[in-house]
Amino acid sequence: MSNTEAFVGRPQSRVDGPLKVSGTATYVAEFGAEDLLHAVVVSGAIAKGRITSIDTAAALKVPGVIEIFTHENRPRTAWFDYKYRDEVAPPGSPLRPLYDASISYSGQPVALVVAETLQVAQYAASLVEVSYEAEPAVVDVAEVLGEAYVPKQKRSGISPPPKPRGDADGAFLAAPIRLEHEYRVAVEHHNPMEMHATTVVWEGDGKLTVHDKIQGAQNSHGYITSVFGLSADDVRVHSPYIGGAFGSGLRPQYQLFLAVMASLQLERSVKLVLTRDQMFTFSYRPDAIQRVALAADKTGRLQAVRHEAVMGTSRHEDYQEVVVNWSGLLYSCDNVRLDYKLAQIDTHTPADMRAPGATLGVYALESAMDELAYAAGIDPIELRLINFADKDENENKPFSSKELRACYAQGADRIGWSRRNPVPRSMHEGRELVGLGMATGCWEAQMQKTSARAVLTANGHLEVSSATADIGTGTYTIMTQIAADALGLPLESVTAVIGDSSLPTAPVEGGSWAAASTGTAVRAACHALRQTLLDAAAGIDGSPLAGATLDQVTFQNGRIAFIADPVMSVSIGEAMQATGKERIEAEETASPDMKAMATYSSYTHSAIFAEVRVDEELGIVRVTRIVNAVAAGKILNPKTARSQILGGVVMGIGMALHEESIPDKNLGRFMNHNFAEYHVPAHADVEDIDVIFVEEEDDMLNPLGIKGLGEIGIVGTAAAIANAIHHATGRRVRHLPITLDKLL
Amino acid sequence: MPEMTFASAAPDEIPISLTINGQLHRLDVTPWTSLLDLLRETLHLTGTKKGCDHGQCGACTVLVDGTRINSCLALAVMKDGAEITTIEGLGTPDNLHPLQAAFVEHDAFQCGYCTPGQICSAVGMMSEGHASTRAEIRELMSGNLCRCGAYTNIVDAIEDVMQDGRPAVREAAE
Numbered sequence: 001m002s003n004t005e006a007f008v009g010r011p012q013s014r015v016d017g018p019l020k021v022s023g024t025a026t027y028v029a030e031f032g033a034e035d036l037l038h039a040v041v042v043s044g045a046i047a048k049g050r051i052t053s054i055d056t057a058a059a060l061k062v063p064g065v066i067e068i069f070t071h072e073n074r075p076r077t078a079w080f081d082y083k084y085r086d087e088v089a090p091p092g093s094p095l096r097p098l099y100d101a102s103i104s105y106s107g108q109p110v111a112l113v114v115a116e117t118l119q120v121a122q123y124a125a126s127l128v129e130v131s132y133e134a135e136p137a138v139v140d141v142a143e144v145l146g147e148a149y150v151p152k153q154k155r156s157g158i159s160p161p162p163k164p165r166g167d168a169d170g171a172f173l174a175a176p177i178r179l180e181h182e183y184r185v186a187v188e189h190h191n192p193m194e195m196h197a198t199t200v201v202w203e204g205d206g207k208l209t210v211h212d213k214i215q216g217a218q219n220s221h222g223y224i225t226s227v228f229g230l231s232a233d234d235v236r237v238h239s240p241y242i243g244g245a246f247g248s249g250l251r252p253q254y255q256l257f258l259a260v261m262a263s264l265q266l267e268r269s270v271k272l273v274l275t276r277d278q279m280f281t282f283s284y285r286p287d288a289i290q291r292v293a294l295a296a297d298k299t300g301r302l303q304a305v306r307h308e309a310v311m312g313t314s315r316h317e318d319y320q321e322v323v324v325n326w327s328g329l330l331y332s333c334d335n336v337r338l339d340y341k342l343a344q345i346d347t348h349t350p351a352d353m354r355a356p357g358a359t360l361g362v363y364a365l366e367s368a369m370d371e372l373a374y375a376a377g378i379d380p381i382e383l384r385l386i387n388f389a390d391k392d393e394n395e396n397k398p399f400s401s402k403e404l405r406a407c408y409a410q411g412a413d414r415i416g417w418s419r420r421n422p423v424p425r426s427m428h429e430g431r432e433l434v435g436l437g438m439a440t441g442c443w444e445a446q447m448q449k450t451s452a453r454a455v456l457t458a459n460g461h462l463e464v465s466s467a468t469a470d471i472g473t474g475t476y477t478i479m480t481q482i483a484a485d486a487l488g489l490p491l492e493s494v495t496a497v498i499g500d501s502s503l504p505t506a507p508v509e510g511g512s513w514a515a516a517s518t519g520t521a522v523r524a525a526c527h528a529l530r531q532t533l534l535d536a537a538a539g540i541d542g543s544p545l546a547g548a549t550l551d552q553v554t555f556q557n558g559r560i561a562f563i564a565d566p567v568m569s570v571s572i573g574e575a576m577q578a579t580g581k582e583r584i585e586a587e588e589t590a591s592p593d594m595k596a597m598a599t600y601s602s603y604t605h606s607a608i609f610a611e612v613r614v615d616e617e618l619g620i621v622r623v624t625r626i627v628n629a630v631a632a633g634k635i636l637n638p639k640t641a642r643s644q645i646l647g648g649v650v651m652g653i654g655m656a657l658h659e660e661s662i663p664d665k666n667l668g669r670f671m672n673h674n675f676a677e678y679h680v681p682a683h684a685d686v687e688d689i690d691v692i693f694v695e696e697e698d699d700m701l702n703p704l705g706i707k708g709l710g711e712i713g714i715v716g717t718a719a720a721i722a723n724a725i726h727h728a729t730g731r732r733v734r735h736l737p738i739t740l741d742k743l744l
Numbered sequence: 745m746p747e748m749t750f751a752s753a754a755p756d757e758i759p760i761s762l763t764i765n766g767q768l769h770r771l772d773v774t775p776w777t778s779l780l781d782l783l784r785e786t787l788h789l790t791g792t793k794k795g796c797d798h799g800q801c802g803a804c805t806v807l808v809d810g811t812r813i814n815s816c817l818a819l820a821v822m823k824d825g826a827e828i829t830t831i832e833g834l835g836t837p838d839n840l841h842p843l844q845a846a847f848v849e850h851d852a853f854q855c856g857y858c859t860p861g862q863i864c865s866a867v868g869m870m871s872e873g874h875a876s877t878r879a880e881i882r883e884l885m886s887g888n889l890c891r892c893g894a895y896t897n898i899v900d901a902i903e904d905v906m907q908d909g910r911p912a913v914r915e916a917a918e
Contacts, residue, residue: 013851016856017848017851019856020853020856021831021835021844021848021859021863022791022831022832022836022837022840023790024837038785118785119776119781191891193795193801193803193858195794241856243857246891471855472856474854646894646897647893649893650892650893674796675889682895683888688896
C-alpha cells in the first residue's frame with residue numbers, strides 16, 4: 001500500500017479552532033438542562049482531625065435551597081475501598097467525599113449545598129457552620145524525612161529505580177572531581193484555566209448524562225458506575241472540550257462524586273463548579289527533596305552518579321512518580337545508585353502534573369551536571385557529549401532512536417552559544433547581567449492500547465471516533481489529518497469525535513501517548529475500510545481497477561488509483577455507491593508492539609537553551625529567550641506540535657521563577673490559593689521561544705513513527721533557566737522557584 | 745414583554761436593560777449577580793468564561809461600551825443601560841472577526857478556555873491605542889492568563905491584525 005501524505009507532517013490549523021475562538025465550543029459547565037440545580041462545596045477548615053458538628057439550619061432556611069449534603073445525611077454509596085479506585089489510582093485508599101467525620105487534609109469537602117440558583121447556593125454555603133476537633137498536621141515533607149519508606153506496592157506504569165550498578169560510593173570517593181547537593185522544587189498546582197466542574201443531566205429513570213472535566217471520559221464512567229452501583233448503560237460521560245488539565249483531570253476529582261450523588265438523590269440535574277481557591281484543594285505536583293552526587297575524572301568522564309529522592313504523598317495513597325531513574329539513563333556511567341522513597345503528609349494525594357517525575361528529577365540532575373561542568377572546567381554541552389549514553393544503561397537496551405546530538409548542535413547554534421563567556425557574571429548589557437544556560441530533556445515515548453472507529457457514509461463523509469480527549473493538545477486535529485490521509489479525502493470531509501464514554505475504548509489522555517495510540521488506531525480503522533472500497537470499485541462494470549489488489553493502489557485526492565498508472569482510478573464516492581450501502585464502518589484496536597518494547601528503549605529527547613537577563617541591583621529575572629530543540633520522531637502537525645513545546649516551556653518558566661504553593665505549617669493549608677498570589681507566567685513573563693524539531697526516524701514504536709510531545713517541553717526547562725541564572729549572577733539557587741529574594 | 749418580566753420579579757430583584765451584542769435585553773436581576781454569571785447562567789452566553797471569579801485571570805473579559813472589563817468584578821445592576829459585546833458578538837465560526845481568524849492561523853490557543861477573554865481583551869487594547877511594540881502588547885495583555893502557554897502566538901496574532909487590520913495570512917508554524 002502506498003499513500004502520499006497530503007496532511008500528516010504539514011502545519012494545519014486546529015479543526016476545533018473556529019469553535020474555540022468564537023466561544024461556541026461547549027465546556028463541561030456550559031451544558032444546560034431543564035430545572036438545573038446549582039451546587040456549591042463547603043471546604044473544610046482544618047488539615048487533620050474530626051468534624052464535631054455541622055449546623056445547616058440557617059443555610060436551609062434560605063429560600064431556594066433544595067438540600068445540603070454532609071457526612072451525616074449523605075446517601076449510601078459503595079462500601080468497599082476498591083470501588084473508589086479509578087483507572088489511574090495509585091495504590092491505597094482513595095478519598096471518599098463526605099464519607100465520615102474524619103478530616104485528612106485542608107480543604108477537604110465537608111458539605112454540598114444545592115440550590116435553585118448559583119447565587120443562593122453560594123450564599124447558603126457561607127451559612128453552614130462546621131465545628132472541628134483539630135489535631136496537629138504535617139504538610140512539609142522536610143519534616144518527615146525520617147519516616148521515608150520504599151512503597152510496598154508499585155504504582156502501575158511507574159518503574160521503580162533500577163538496581164544499583166557498579167560501586168557508586170567507592171567510585172565517588174576515589175574520583176578527583178566530585179560534588180553533592182540537595183535540590184528542591186516547591187509544590188505546584190496544575191491550575192488549568194477552566195476550573196474543575198461537573199454537570200449531571202438527570203435523564204429520568206436513573207439515567208445520567210455526565211459532563212465532567214476529565215482527561216478520559218471512560219475513567220469517569222467507570223468510577224461512577226462502580227461507586228454508585230449503576231449499570232454501564234445508565235451513564236454516559238460526555239466531555240468534548242476540556243479547558244486544560246495538565247494531569248489534574250486524569251483522575252475523577254471530588255466534584256464528580258458530589259454532583260452525581262446530588263443528582264441521583266434529588267432526581268434533578270445538577271451543576272457543580274469548583275472555585276479557584278478550591279482548585280488548591282486536590283491534585284498537585286508533590287515536593288521532592290533530592291540529593292544528587294556526581295563524580296568525574298579530570299577529562300569529565302562520569303565516575304559515579306547517586307540520586308536520592310524523598311517525595312511527599314498523602315496518608316491514604318502511595319502516589320509515585322519516576323523521579324530518579326533519569327540519572328541512570330541520560331548519561332553513561334558504570335557506577336550508579338538511585339533511591340526513591342515516599343513520606344506521608346497531611347495533604348490530598350498528589351497527582352501527575354505535566355511530565356511528572358521527569359520535571360523534578362531531570363531538574364536536579366541537569367543542575368548538578370552544570371555544576372560539574374564548572375567543577376571540571378568543561379563546557380556544559382561538551383560535558384554532556386563526553387558522557388553521551390549510546391544505550392539505555394538502566395535496562396541495557398539500545399534506543400529505538402536518539403537524535404540528541406543534533407538537538408545539542410542545532411540548539412546551540414540557534415541561541416548563539418559560541419558568544420558565551422563561561423565565566424559567571426562576565427556578560428552585561430546595560431544594568432542587566434546576561435546568562436546563557438542549557439539542559440537536556442527526556443521523556444519516555446509510550447503507547448497505550450486504544451480503539452477507534454471509522455464510518456464512511458454515502459455522502460463521502462468520514463467520521464473517526466475514540467473515547468480519548470483533547471485537553472488542548474490537538475487530538476481532534478491530528479485524528480482528522482491521519483484519517484484524511486488514510487483514505488485520501490480532503491480535511492473538510494473528515495470529522496473527529498472524542499470525549500464520549502460510549503465511543504471505542506481509550507485510556508486517559510496523558511503521558512504524551514495519545515497521539516501515538518489514538519493516531520495508530522484511527523489509521524488502522526480507516527485502512528480497514530480500504531478493502532471494502534477497493535472491492536466495490538473493482539466490481540463496477542468496466543472498472544479501471546478490475547483485479548487490483550490493495551498493494552497496487554493508492555488512496556489520494558478522493559480517488560482510488562493504480563500506483564503504476566494513476567489515470568486508472570475510481571472516485572471514493574463511486575466506490576462507496578458501488579457498495580450499495582448507506583455507510584461502511586470498521587473498528588480497530590492498536591496496541592504497543594511488545595516485542596519492540598522488550599528490545600528497545602524509546603525516549604523523546606531535547607536540548608533546552610535559556611538566555612536570561614538579571615537586574616543587577618533588583619534581582620529581577622527576565623527569560624529573554626528559550627531555544628528548545630526536540631527530537632520526537634515524526635511530527636504530525638508542526639503547528640500544533642510547536643504549541644505543545646511552547647506550553648511546556650512556559651510552564652517550565654513558571655516552575656523556575658514563579659510557581660510555589662506555600663504551606664502554612666500551623667494551619668496545614670496552602671496559603672496562596674488564588675491567581676494573585678500563586679503566579680503563573682503571564683504575557684509579560686514570556687518573551688521569545690524558539691522551537692526546533694530535529695529530524696528523527698523511528699519505525700520501532702508505531703506505524704506513524706511518532707513519540708509524543710505533551711511533556712517534553714517542560715522537562716529540563718527549569719534547569720536551563722537556573723543554569724543561565726547561575727551564569728549571569730554567579731549565584732547557584734537549588735530551591736525552585738528562583739524568586740528575587742534568593743538572588744539578592 | 746417588559747410587563748411579563750416585571751411581574752415575575754421577586755422583591756429583591758432589580759429591573760435593568762442591557763444591549764448585548766446588539767440585542768436589547770430587559771432583565772430582573774438580584775443585586776448580587778455578577779455580569780459574568782448573568783451572561784453565563786441566565787443568558788447562556790457561555791463564550792465568556794469564568795476562570796477565577798476574582799478579577800485575577802481575565803478569562804471573563806468583555807467589552808462594556810467599548811472598554812474591556814473583567815465581567816466577574818462587575819455587578820450586573822451597575823451596568824444598567826450599557827452596551828456589551830461578548831465573544832459571540834465579535835464573530836461566528838463561519839464569519840470570524842479578523843482577530844479570531846488570526847488566533848486560529850497563529851495557533852494562539854490550545855485548550856481554548858482563556859481564548860474569548862484574550863480576544864476581547866485584545867480588541868479593547870487595540871482601541872486604547874497604547875501598544876505599538878511586542879513588549880507593549882505583552883505588558884497590556886498581562887491581565888489575561890493562558891495556562892497552556894500560547895503567549896508568543898497570541899502576541900503574533902495581535903501584532904498581525906494591528907499591522908494590517910486584515911485577517912492574518914502569515915504562516916505561524918516552522
